[in-house]
Amino acid sequence: xxxxxxxxxxxxxxxxxxxxxxxxxxxxxxxxxxxxxxxxxxxxxxxxxxxxxxxxxxxxxxxxxxxxxxxxxxxxxxxxxxxxxxxxxxxxxxxxxxxxxxxxxx
Amino acid sequence: xxxxxxxxxxxxxxxxxxxxxxxxxxxxxxxxxxxxxxxxxxxxxxxxxxxxxxxxxxxxxxxxxxxxxxxxxxxxxxxxxxxxxxxxxxxxxxxxxxxxxxxxxxxxxxxxxxxxxxxxxxxxxxxxxxxxxxxxxxxxxxxxxxxxxxxxxxxxxxxxxxxxxxxxxxxxxxxxxxxxxxxxxxxxxxxxxxxxxxxxxxxxxxxxxxxxxxxxxxxxxxxxxxxxxxxxxxxxxxxxxxxxxxxxxxxxxxxxxxxxxxxxxxxxxxxxxxxxxxxxxxxxxxxxxxxxxxxxxxxxxxxxxxxxxxxxxxxxxxxxxxxxxxxxxxxxxxxxxxxxxxxxxxxxxxxxxxxxxxxxxxxxxxxxxxxxxxxxxxxxxxxxxxxxxxxxxxxxxxxxxxxxxxxxxxxxxxxxxxxxxxxxxxxxxxxxxxxxxxxxxxxxxxxxxxxxxxxxxxxxxxxxxxxxxxxxxxxxxxxxxxxxxxxxxxxxxxxxxxxxxxxxxxxxxxxxxxxxxxxxxxxxxxxxxxxxxxxxxxxxxxxxxxxxxxxxxxxxxxxxxxxxxxxxxxxxxxxxxxxxxxxxxxxxxxxxxxxxxxxxxxxxxxxxxxxxxxxxxxxxxxxxxxxxxxxxxxxxxxxxxxxxxxxxxxxxxxxxxxxxxxxxxxxxxxx
Numbered sequence: 020x021x022x023x024x025x026x027x028x029x030x031x032x033x034x035x036x037x038x039x040x041x042x043x044x045x046x047x048x049x050x051x052x053x054x055x056x057x058x059x060x061x062x063x064x065x066x067x068x069x070x071x072x073x074x075x076x077x078x079x080x081x082x083x084x085x086x087x088x089x090x091x092x093x094x095x096x097x098x099x100x101x102x103x104x105x106x107x108x109x110x111x112x113x114x115x116x117x118x119x120x121x122x123x124x125x
Numbered sequence: 126x127x128x129x130x131x132x133x134x135x136x137x138x139x140x141x142x143x144x145x146x147x148x149x150x151x152x153x154x155x156x157x158x159x160x161x162x163x164x165x166x167x168x169x170x171x172x173x174x175x176x177x178x179x180x181x182x183x184x185x186x187x188x189x190x191x192x193x194x195x196x197x198x199x200x201x202x203x204x205x206x207x208x209x210x211x212x213x214x215x216x217x218x219x220x221x222x223x224x225x226x227x228x229x230x231x232x233x234x235x236x237x238x239x240x241x242x243x244x245x246x247x248x249x250x251x252x253x254x255x256x257x258x259x260x261x262x263x264x265x266x267x268x269x270x271x272x273x274x275x276x277x278x279x280x281x282x283x284x285x286x287x288x289x290x291x292x293x294x295x296x297x298x299x300x301x302x303x304x305x306x307x308x309x310x311x312x313x314x315x316x317x318x319x320x321x322x323x324x325x326x327x328x329x330x331x332x333x334x335x336x337x338x339x340x341x342x343x344x345x346x347x348x349x350x351x352x353x354x355x356x357x358x359x360x361x362x363x364x365x366x367x368x369x370x371x372x373x374x375x376x377x378x379x380x381x382x383x384x385x386x387x388x389x390x391x392x393x394x395x396x397x398x399x400x401x402x403x404x405x406x407x408x409x410x411x412x413x414x415x416x417x418x419x420x421x422x423x424x425x426x427x428x429x430x431x432x433x434x435x436x437x438x439x440x441x442x443x444x445x446x447x448x449x450x451x452x453x454x455x456x457x458x459x460x461x462x463x464x465x466x467x468x469x470x471x472x473x474x475x476x477x478x479x480x481x482x483x484x485x486x487x488x489x490x491x492x493x494x495x496x497x498x499x500x501x502x503x504x505x506x507x508x509x510x511x512x513x514x515x516x517x518x519x520x521x522x523x524x525x526x527x528x529x530x531x532x533x534x535x536x537x538x539x540x541x542x543x544x545x546x547x548x549x550x551x552x553x554x555x556x557x558x559x560x561x562x563x564x565x566x567x568x569x570x571x572x573x574x575x576x577x578x579x580x581x582x583x584x585x586x587x588x589x590x591x592x593x594x595x596x597x598x599x600x601x602x603x604x605x606x607x608x609x610x611x612x613x614x615x616x617x618x619x620x621x622x623x624x625x626x627x628x629x630x631x632x633x634x635x636x637x638x639x640x641x642x643x644x645x646x647x648x649x650x651x652x653x654x655x656x657x658x659x660x661x662x663x664x665x666x667x668x669x670x671x672x673x674x675x676x677x678x679x680x681x682x683x684x685x686x687x688x689x690x691x692x693x694x695x696x697x698x699x700x701x702x703x704x705x706x707x708x709x710x711x712x713x714x715x716x717x718x719x720x721x722x723x724x725x726x727x728x729x730x731x732x733x734x735x736x737x738x739x740x741x742x743x744x745x746x747x748x749x750x751x752x753x754x755x756x757x758x759x760x761x762x763x764x765x766x767x768x769x770x771x772x773x774x775x776x777x778x779x780x781x782x783x784x785x786x787x788x789x790x791x792x793x794x795x796x
Contacts, residue, residue: 039783043776051775117775124773 027068035061048108048115052101059094063087132194135207135229138187138239139278142271145180149173149268156264173264174254177271181250184278185243191231192240201649204348205231212287225345229282234650237488237643238281238420241495245411246274248617252503253404255613256510260402266306270408273299277413281420286335286345289421293331293385296414297324303409304401313400320394327384327391334377338428341370347424354427355653360660372432378421379429379439386418388476389446392469393722396453399461403506406461410468411499419475419491423484423647426654430482433661437567440480444571444578447473451581453718455588456704459516460505463589466718467542468498470578474557477575481568482658483560484651485644489632490553492643496628497541497550500621504535507610507618508593512600518589519698523598527607530615532594537622539590543583544683549628554579555679556632562675563667576682583683584690591694599697636672 038058042051070083105115112119156168195203209228216222231239250270257266276295283289298321305317335345342350360368382388387395395415399406409415422429422439429435450470457463471494478487509516511528525532541550558579561572600607609615631643667675693700705712714720770781 042779043783046776120775121773124771 024068024072027071028065031061031065031068033061034058034064046116046118048101048105048117051117052098052105055101056094056098059090059097063090066090131208132205132231133208134187135191135205135231135282138184138191138229138243139275139282141180141183141187142177142275142278145177146268146271146275148176149264149271152176153262153264153268168264170264173267174250177267178247178250178254180271181243181247181274184274185240185247188236188239188243192236195231195233195236200645203233203649206284207231209284212285223339223343225285225287227288228284230284230348231282232650233646234420234423234488235281237492237646238416239278241416241492242274242277242281242413245495245499245621246270246408246413248620249404249407249411249499249503252407252506252614252617253402255611256404256506257402262306266303266402269299269302269306270404273303273408273413277417280417284346284348286338286347289347290328290331290335293328293381293417296385296417297321297328300324300398300409300414303405304398306401306405316394316397316400320398323391323394324384327381330377330379330384331381334374334379334381337370337374337377341367341374351425351427351653354431354657358427358653358657360431360657368431371428372435375425375429375432375435376438378425379435379442382418382421382476383442384418386415386472386476387446387469388418388472389442389449390721392446392450392472393718393725395469396462396465396718399459399465403461403502403509406465407499407502407506410465410502411495415468415472416491416495419472419479419487422476422479423488423651426484426651427657429479430654430657430661436480436482438480440477440561440564440568440571443473443476443478443480444574445473446470447477447578448574448581449473449719449721451578451585453715454585455581456701456712456715457585458519458698458701460508460518460521460589460593461502461516463518463585464498464501464505467501467582467585468494470582471498471542473578474554474575477561477571478557481557481560481564482655483557484654485641485647486553486556486560486632488647489643490550490557492631493541493549493553493625493628496621497538497625500534500538500618500625501542503614503618503621504531504538507531507614508535510610510614511607513605515600515605518592519701520600521593522596522600522697523594524607525594528609530609531618534615534618534622535594536590537625539586541625541628543586543687544579544679545583545687546680546684547629549625549631551679551683552629552632552634555676556634558679559634559667559672559675562671563665576678579679580682580686583686587687587690588694591691592698595691595695596697634672634676635666636669636676 035058038054038056038061041054041057045051045054066083066086068083070080073080073083108120109115152169152173156166156170159166159168191205194205207229209226211224212227213223213225214221215224250267253266253270257263260266273296276292276299278292279295280289280292283292301317301321304320305314308314308317338350339345342353344350363371384391395410398409401409429439447470450466450468450473454463454466454470457466471490475487475490475494478484478490507528508521508524508531511524511531512521515521537548541548544551544554558572558575561568561575632641633639635641717723770777772778
């Protein structure tokens, strides 16, 4: 079975849009973080799809997969920091709703 | 210039007054701190006159030593160079294209002036120790006086124009400090500012002249400049362009002299300068400051001699100043103002002489004027002192009985100033007038005006004597008890009186068949200028018959008008009041020095004030403040609107970020 690379891009765009939408409409910080992960993974998918497009049987393109690995690493770090922030926020406000932290209002 | 042995001791001539000034300043500070503990404490201020006079005496002794050292040399080689210090070097140190060395030079000219400055200055210092007794700033006064003398000595001894400029500014500063010495009274502070600002105009001219000379000759060393225009300098061999530049340099330097030596149109500061204590007036008017312009012209005599137009201008300005000063002195009531306008007038004579090429005669008049004007100012100070600070001559009268020594010495000064026969002023003034007569052409007009001014001089001098010392006593006997001044003040007066009477022997006219001491002495200094003048138009010497006639005429005019002036006012000041009633316009015009001050107010000060008003209220408050405040309020208003973006809502931030990213991506895609 040979899936065209364009489909992979459409999937990636769809996932990214879902992530953005979730990021914008959901108030729960944990869900927001999950949406960020979703966007990062959409980006990973786009990297891999582009790598697949540029690869020939003689030479494999490695830049895409390498970037994906970097993104996964960063995402892991981000998740660690993000969850720590969620815990800190909960201790401060007894809530994980984003609306509860609006002290920076100009 | 051949290398000559260096005379480091020359440095001590200006250094001694400087050291004296520093010590007196320290004494003043010590006195202040003693008074802080105990307001009645006298402090060590009483030592100040001793230190200051000792410094002056030391400087005078060195100047005399210099005189004898110079006399021991051949006439042509009479130059003593001090060690020279490298001051400014521009460019490659081995081959600099511009360098200024700090070096003192004693030659007949600077020796003459140095002797006048230190000699007359010493007498004024001694006098001041009596006059200023009891003043709160006793030590400070002597610190300023000594500093003044230091600056003046630097001015006449420096070889470089830059060194002269240091002294030039130094005397300006000291005149400011001393004229405004009693600044608590208010108007002396204003007079001091006027003197300083007016002098700044001249100083700017001096600087421009120096720059022009630097461009012409590549050096600021006056002795080198004069040497370049010396023996083998042919005026017809230089190009018109160079001639023009020489004339411009001379013109601007003369502008500087107009400021310092109180010539038209910058003389208005000098009459106001008598706001300072009387010894200061004597020092400014006689020994220092106002003589610096004369000195500079004589020092750079070939430069001025090369431009006949500038020479004529100098004479014209001089004679106009003499006339204005002399006629203004006719109607003044303040004894010091009479003397101040008289100084303006006599300085005009000196410049008249300079413009005719009579450099020696101008220096001669400078020297005799220093004697008799110092005497008259100090005598007036003695009168003011005895009259309890009264300066109005209408409120004096009959003082000869109360102050016999002051009276006798004042008479000697008045006789010399008015040019009574055989007095010092007679010979020096008549030498200038004879030179003017001999120059012909437009100088005949100058000669007539000069003669007229001589008549006025005799008149106002004896009017002053009559009003002060003769006639009925017009002061309030209950409050004023005129008394003779202490010996510390009268002895300097006596010395100056002797000098004023016999100073004429320095320059007896040729008809007496004796050597003109001062002219022979100065001959090597003025030789280059005289040589250039002879290239332009050879002078013939006046015949003895003409000279006798001129001398007789001068004597007759002086005697006649001295007599008239004395007779008119010997009964009291009523003729003044009669003039005021009969011709109020003339009296006001003369009393106000030909309304030049008010003309300045209209022509210079008013436009300046309008300009300042425009700059302050329109350029500054509207344009510049508008720009600055506008920038501020722009940022503030923008921030007020933009702060709504920071809602504190995470998703709002995310929306802005996402929207921004979307816009940038779209923009990339399209472009």
